[in-house]
Amino acid sequence: AMIQTYCExxxxxxxxxxxxxxxxxxxxxxxxxxxQIQRDNxxxxxxxxxxxxxxxxxxxxxxxxxxxxxxLKGDPTSLQRFEYVTWxxxxxxxxxxEQ
Numbered sequence: 001a002m003i004q005t006y007c008e009x010x011x012x013x014x015x016x017x018x019x020x021x022x023x024x025x026x027x028x029x030x031x032x033x034x035x036q037i038q039r040d041n042x043x044x045x046x047x048x049x050x051x052x053x054x055x056x057x058x059x060x061x062x063x064x065x066x067x068x069x070x071x072l073k074g075d076p077t078s079l080q081r082f083e084y085v086t087w088x089x090x091x092x093x094x095x096x097x098e099q
Contacts, residue, residue: 012078014068021064
């Protein structure tokens with residue numbers, strides 16, 4: 001409920017798409033079973049990264065991100081919020097595709 005309300009308040013017309021994106025990211029992080037133990041060293045182990053964000057998941061995330069950005073055309077305030085919270089997303093996709 002908190003994520004849904006956050007998305008509604010932040011992303012206007014793209015709230016449904018962003019809600020789906022956030023739920024997918026949370027679900028993958030919370031439920032993926034890793035073959036290696038992730039230590040708190042500030043960087044994800046390559047195996048943990050690859051297991052959490054396999055290609056089919058990252059491409060689904062990329063599609064949702066693109067859809068949300070498209071839905072925000074004509075809404076500069078919500079677009080600014082979207083860009084603020086996703087400014088590293090393209091770098092994330094690049095790193096995921098390299099794993």
